[in-house]
Amino acid sequence: xxxxxxxxxxxxxxxxxxxxxxxxxxxxxxxxxxxxxxxxxxxxxxxxxxxxxxxxxxxxxxxxxxxxxxxxxxxxxxxxxxxxxxxxxxxxxxxxxxxxxxxxxxxxxxxxxxxxxxxxxxxxxxxxxxxxxxxxxxxxxxxxxxxxxxxxxxxxxxxxxxxxxxxxxxxxxxxxxxxxxxxxxxxxxxxxxxxxxxxxxxxxxxxxxxxxxxxxxxxxxxxxxxxxxxxxxxxxxxxxxxxxxxxxxxxxxxxxxxxxxxxxxxxxxxxxxxxxxxxxxxxxxxxxxxxxxxxxxxxxxxxxxxxxxxxxxxxxxxxxxxxxxxxxxxxxxxxxxxxxxxxxxxxxxxxxxxxxxxxxxxxxxxxxxxxxxxxxxxxxxxx
Amino acid sequence: xxxxxxxxxxxxxxxxxxxxxxxxxxxxxxxxxxxxxxxxxxxxxxxxxxxxxxxxxxxxxxxxxxxxxxxxxxxxxxxxxxxxxxxxxxxxxxxxxxxxxxxxxxxxxxxxxxxxxxxxxxxxxxxxxxxxxxxxxxxxxxxxxxxxxxxxxxxxxxxxxxxxxxxxxxxxxxxxxxxxxxxxxxxxxxxxxxxxxxxxxxxxxxxxxxxxxxxxxxxxxxxxxxxxxxxxxxxxxxxxxxxxxxxxxxxxxxxxxxxxxxxxxxxxxxxxxxxxxxxxxxxxxxxxxxxxxxxxxxxxxxxxxxxxxxxxxxxxxxxxxxxxxxxxxxxxxxxxxxxxxxxxxxxxxxxxxxxxxxxxxxxxxxxxxxxxxxxxx
Numbered sequence: 001x002x003x004x005x006x007x008x009x010x011x012x013x014x015x016x017x018x019x020x021x022x023x024x025x026x027x028x029x030x031x032x033x034x035x036x037x038x039x040x041x042x043x044x045x046x047x048x049x050x051x052x053x054x055x056x057x058x059x060x061x062x063x064x065x066x067x068x069x070x071x072x073x074x075x076x077x078x079x080x081x082x083x084x085x086x087x088x089x090x091x092x093x094x095x096x097x098x099x100x101x102x103x104x105x106x107x108x109x110x111x112x113x114x115x116x117x118x119x120x121x122x123x124x125x126x127x128x129x130x131x132x133x134x135x136x137x138x139x140x141x142x143x144x145x146x147x148x149x150x151x152x153x154x155x156x157x158x159x160x161x162x163x164x165x166x167x168x169x170x171x172x173x174x175x176x177x178x179x180x181x182x183x184x185x186x187x188x189x190x191x192x193x194x195x196x197x198x199x200x201x202x203x204x205x206x207x208x209x210x211x212x213x214x215x216x217x218x219x220x221x222x223x224x225x226x227x228x229x230x231x232x233x234x235x236x237x238x239x240x241x242x243x244x245x246x247x248x249x250x251x252x253x254x255x256x257x258x259x260x261x262x263x264x265x266x267x268x269x270x271x272x273x274x275x276x277x278x279x280x281x282x283x284x285x286x287x288x289x290x291x292x293x294x295x296x297x298x299x300x301x302x303x304x305x306x307x308x309x310x311x312x313x314x315x316x317x318x319x320x321x322x323x324x325x326x327x328x329x330x331x332x333x334x335x336x337x338x339x340x341x342x343x344x345x346x347x348x349x350x351x352x353x354x355x356x357x358x359x360x361x362x363x364x365x366x367x368x369x370x371x372x373x374x375x376x377x378x379x380x381x382x383x
Numbered sequence: 384x385x386x387x388x389x390x391x392x393x394x395x396x397x398x399x400x401x402x403x404x405x406x407x408x409x410x411x412x413x414x415x416x417x418x419x420x421x422x423x424x425x426x427x428x429x430x431x432x433x434x435x436x437x438x439x440x441x442x443x444x445x446x447x448x449x450x451x452x453x454x455x456x457x458x459x460x461x462x463x464x465x466x467x468x469x470x471x472x473x474x475x476x477x478x479x480x481x482x483x484x485x486x487x488x489x490x491x492x493x494x495x496x497x498x499x500x501x502x503x504x505x506x507x508x509x510x511x512x513x514x515x516x517x518x519x520x521x522x523x524x525x526x527x528x529x530x531x532x533x534x535x536x537x538x539x540x541x542x543x544x545x546x547x548x549x550x551x552x553x554x555x556x557x558x559x560x561x562x563x564x565x566x567x568x569x570x571x572x573x574x575x576x577x578x579x580x581x582x583x584x585x586x587x588x589x590x591x592x593x594x595x596x597x598x599x600x601x602x603x604x605x606x607x608x609x610x611x612x613x614x615x616x617x618x619x620x621x622x623x624x625x626x627x628x629x630x631x632x633x634x635x636x637x638x639x640x641x642x643x644x645x646x647x648x649x650x651x652x653x654x655x656x657x658x659x660x661x662x663x664x665x666x667x668x669x670x671x672x673x674x675x676x677x678x679x680x681x682x683x684x685x686x687x688x689x690x691x692x693x694x695x696x697x698x699x700x701x702x703x704x705x706x707x708x709x710x711x712x713x714x715x716x717x718x719x720x721x722x723x724x725x726x727x728x729x730x731x732x733x734x735x736x737x738x739x740x741x742x743x744x745x746x747x748x749x750x751x752x753x754x755x756x757x758x759x760x
Contacts, residue, residue, distance in 0.1 A: 019674065029681050036689045039704055049698065090555055091728050093718075096698075120553050124725050125565050127511070128696050134518035141525060148529075179474060179507055186510045209673045217592060293405075296672040297585050301409040304581065305416070312420050317694070319512050321433065321480070327424040341477065348508045355475045 004228050008236025012210065016240060026206075030198040030248045031255065037190040038260045048073060048132050051095040053080040058106035064117065067143050068099065073135045090122050097121045097132050109147060180348040188263070191256045192347040193316040195249055196339045199275060200282050200310065203245040205303050207238055207286030212299040215290075230379045238283045245282070249275045256347075265350025271343070274360060278339040280367030287374040291381045310336045335366040384607055392604065392612025396586070400616060410582060410620055414574045414628040421570050422563050422636045429515045431459040433479040435470050438463060444490035448501065451527045452483060457519040474506045481505050481516055493531070567638045568724035569693035571628045572716040575651065576658050576687035578624050582617045583662030584679035587755075588672045606755035610748070614659045621655045641727025650723075650737055654716040657744030658683065664751040687713035712743050 017023050050068070054061050068074045078095055080086045086098050100118035108115040119136045123129045214220040223233060249272065256262045264271075285306060293299040312318065313327070314336040320328055331337045338359040345351045345359075353360070400407055434452065438445050453460045461479060464470050470482035482504035492499040503520045507513045587609075590596040599609065629647075632638045640647075662679060669675035689695060690704070691713035697705055708714050715736040722728045730737070 019671070029677065029685075032681065033685065036685065036704075039701055091726055091732055118553065120555055122555055123565075124721050125696055127565070128699075131515065131518070134515070134522070138518070138521065141529075145525075145529065179504065189509050189511075205676075206673075209676070213673065295403065295406075295589075296676075297403065297406050297589070298409075300585070300672075300676050301406050301413075301581065304413060304577075305409055308413075308417060309420060313424060318424075319429075319509055321431075322429060322512075323424050330424075344508055345475075349475055351475050 001229075001232060004232050005236050005239075008228060008233060009239055012236055012240045016206070016210070016244070026202070026244055027248070027251065030194075030202065030252055033198060034191065034194050034252055034255055037194050038187050038256075047075050048097065048128075048135070049077045049095045050074045050136075051078040051080045051086070051089045051098040052076045053086060053098055053100045055103045056101045056105040060106040060109060061101045064101060064140075064143055065099075067139055068136075071135070071139050074139075086120060090120065093122065093124075095122075096128060097136065099136065187260055188348060189344070190317075191252075191260055191262050192343045193314075193340050195252050195256075195275075196278070196314070196336060196343050197311060197316055198248055198252060199245045199278065200336055201307060202248055203241045203279060203282045204286040204289070204307065205300075206241045206244065207283055208289035208293070208299045208303055209296055210241070211237055211287070211290035212293050212296050216295050231375075234287065234375060234378055238287065241286070242276075242279050242283060245279050246272070246275065262347060263350075264347050266346035266352060270353065270356075271346050274339065274342045274346075274356075274363065277360060277363040277367055278335065280371045281335045281363065284367065284371035284374040287378050288370070291374070291377045310334055313337065314340050316340055335363060335370075338362045338366075384605060384611075388604055388608045389612050389615075392609055393615045396613045396616035397619075399586075400620060407620070410578060411624060411627060413578060413581075414571075414624050415631055417574055418567065418570060418628060418631045418636070421566050422632075429512050429519075430457050432457060432481055432516050432519070434458045434460050434481045434483060435462060435464050435473055435479045436460055437466065437470060437482060437484045439487045440485050440489040442490040444493055445485045448485060448489075448524075448527060449483075451523050455519070455523055457516075458523075470504055474504070477506075479506075480512070481520065483520075496535075563636050564638055564725060565721075566694065567632045567636055568720040569691070569717045571625070571632060572654070572713055572720045573687045573691065573693050574628050575621065575625055575655055575716070576683050576713050579617070579621055579655060579658035580662050580665075580679040580683035582620060583613070583659050584665045584669075584675045585672050586613055586617070587663060587666035588669050588675040591670045592672055606752045610660070610663055610752050610755055614656070614663060617659050617662075618655060621659065622652075625651050625655070638724060640724055642723035643729060646730060646733070647720075647723050650716060650719045650733075650740065653737065653740045653744055654712065657712055657740060657747050660744060660747040660751045664747060664754055667751060667754040683713075686711040690714065691717045693717050712740060715739050 016026070052065055052068075054065070065076065069076060078085075078089055080089060080098055080100075086100075089095050089098060098120045100120065102116065102118065105115055105117075117140050119133070119140075121129050121133055121136075211220075214223065228236075253264070253268075253271070257264055289299055289302050289306065293302055313320075313323075313331045313334050315331065316336075320331050320337070323331070342356050342359050342363075345356055349355075436449055436452065438449060449460075452458050458481075461473075464473075464482070467482075467484075470479070470484075473479035474482070484502035484504065486500065486502065489499050489501070501524055503517070505513050505516060505520075587596070590599060633640060661683065665678045665682065666675050669678055687693070690697075690700075690708045690711045692708070693713070697708050697714070700708070719733050719736050719740075722733050726732075
């Protein structure tokens with residue numbers, strides 16, 4: 001039996017690696033995805049481009065602008081002089097927001113009259129917009145607070161000069177400590193997830209297409225007349241891709257550690273063990289797809305149908321706790337969700353089996369069920 | 384080029400498409416599925432942050448601060464911890480995102496007029512969520528602090544004072560800041576790109592793999608006719624897909640369409656022509672379907688998804704990658720879609736993008752026919 005498995009294994013490896021372009025394509029997409037997620041995909045907002053519209057032109061309005069620029073989060077890239085300028089800047093997307101200081105700003109502030117600073121935010125990208133709104137109100141609030149503190153001190157002083165000692169007014173500070181990813185880099189969050197994503201894409205699709213291809217061009221018949229048994233055929237068809245999957249994990253982990261300097265705080269061994277657990281589900285799903293499709297086109301479309309929801313409901317790019325509650329329940333049906341949690345836990349949080357066992361158990365149950373059922377179905381379709 | 388031969392290829396390809404009902408059904412269902420998933424399930428908006436509070440102080444003053452967190456719609460206070468342990472475990476297991484610790488001397492500091500600190504412990508794994516949550520937490524404590532200061536000041540000075548400068552935020556184009564308004568128009572563009580690549584990348588590779596290419600070659604068909612004929616058939620499917628996607632976007636999600644429908648239709652057609660030609664080019668380059676599929680995924684799906692500015696803002700990418708995005712056609716169509724849908728701008732703003740798409744389409748069309756020519760001889 002082992003002899004026959006190794007034969008089919010070798011045939012499969014030769015077939016997958018025979019064409020030079022295919023060899024490249026097995027390992028290039030993971031690397032490209034990794035590079036894009038590591039370098040390009042960035043939800044962090046800093047150096048937002050803003051336009052400045054100053055209708056007051058006083059020391060105080062210039063002070064406010066200095067605070068915006070000094071916050072390190074805003075770059076003033078344009079000066080708007082009129083409403084039309086504002087419209088044009090936002091329509092063309094030259095700046096994310098326009099800050100408008102209205103006339104008489106300084107006079108109102110000095111007289112102690114409440115006044116406003118207008119911030120017009122381009123809401124097209126709601127995520128960036130809410131970060132930008134938050135940052136700009138923070139800058140303005142700090143500015144306001146310092147103006148207020150100055151004013152109050154002056155007022156108390158003039159009222160009762162002797163009370164100057166008693167000026168202390170409490171201020172409550174939020175001291176934040178961010179765990180696991182203190183600099184808040186998107187990269188640290190995305191790159192570990194890519195590992196999970198890539199194994200699913202590579203193994204599921206390769207397995208399904210490799211089998212369907214034999215059906216489509218008719219070589220399946222030739223395989224059936226050889227003494228090979230279905231189980232052996234199945235193992236021979238899936239093991240090479242399991243191998244490719246594991247190699248991809250090693251490759252991506254290596255690049256993540258060396259190029260991106262993502263911390264790996266947990267155990268490497270556990271990472272590979274969990275990858276194997278997940279591979280069972282992924283290969284099983286690939287086998288299953290091969291049993292329901294007759295042509296590669298169908299397999300490809302079906303694959304797209306499986307992987308897209310799996311990807312989107314995994315918490316890879318979109319946090320699960322932001323989803324509606326019903327959809328959150330749905331994510332528990334998604335094996336990729338558990339694997340992504342494990343990978344992130346291992347990389348960022350450095351947790352071990354004690355925190356991860358529920359996810360691992362879920363993956364194991366999924367793996368055994370999916371692989372088992374698909375194997376039975378595969379067996380049947382061969383007969 | 385003869386119209387009759389073109390028509391023949393078109394009809395042949397249509398037969399291929401309609402005969403394989405499973406693939407066609409899926410091709411039409413993909414946009415609906417993606418729109419529903421994105422529109423309903425996915426959101427980068429953060430609210431109801433699961434929070435655990437550890438109140439070491441346990442006085443009336445600290446409970447007042449706790450109420451500020453409980454009253455905010457951004458936080459979902461799951462309960463109270465009696466030490467750091469539950470907070471750590473909760474964050475490790477992804478049960479909570481944030482812990483608030485009010486130190487023992489909090490109320491004494493406040494009543495004696497000293498500055499008091501509140502500790503916020505945050506799970507930073509998801510940096511985007513974390514920085515939004517951080518902003519919320521700071522706003523809650525700052526607002527409370529300002530209130531407290533003012534009321535103490537007033538007690539002492541007897542005069543009411545409101546904060547002198549207030550930020551008045553006005554959000555344009557998407558005033559409720561809903562991510563669906565932002566995601567859906569761009570998503571339609573991405574869907575078109577995916578469908579175009581999925582549909583056409585296999586079409587010629589399959590003929591090679593099955594050996595039917597030889598039969599096509601023995602006919603008097605010219606390369607241009609093969610490319611155009613095949614493309615027209617898939618163009619029909621693509622048009623149906625765009626129609627489905629647009630209708631779902633407008634009527635199910637209620638995304639506003641502020642600009643011209645005609646401009647939208649023209650842009651979609653120009654973009655689809657280019658995307659389909661690209662698929663055919665790939666298909667003619669790769670002789671196996673697996674290879675064609677991989678190349679299609681790599682050259683259309685990934686850039687359209689990640690480098691088009693559809694979810695991930697281009698402005699925050701490093702300069703080198705920003706430069707690369709200029710050669711991604713999806714980038715231009717995403718800009719056009721968002722411009723037409725949300726900003727309601729017209730050709731005067733978008734002509735550059737449209738011109739690029741047209742140029743791209745023409746170039747790729749000639750590349751694809753050239754490639755076919757090389758393969759034929």
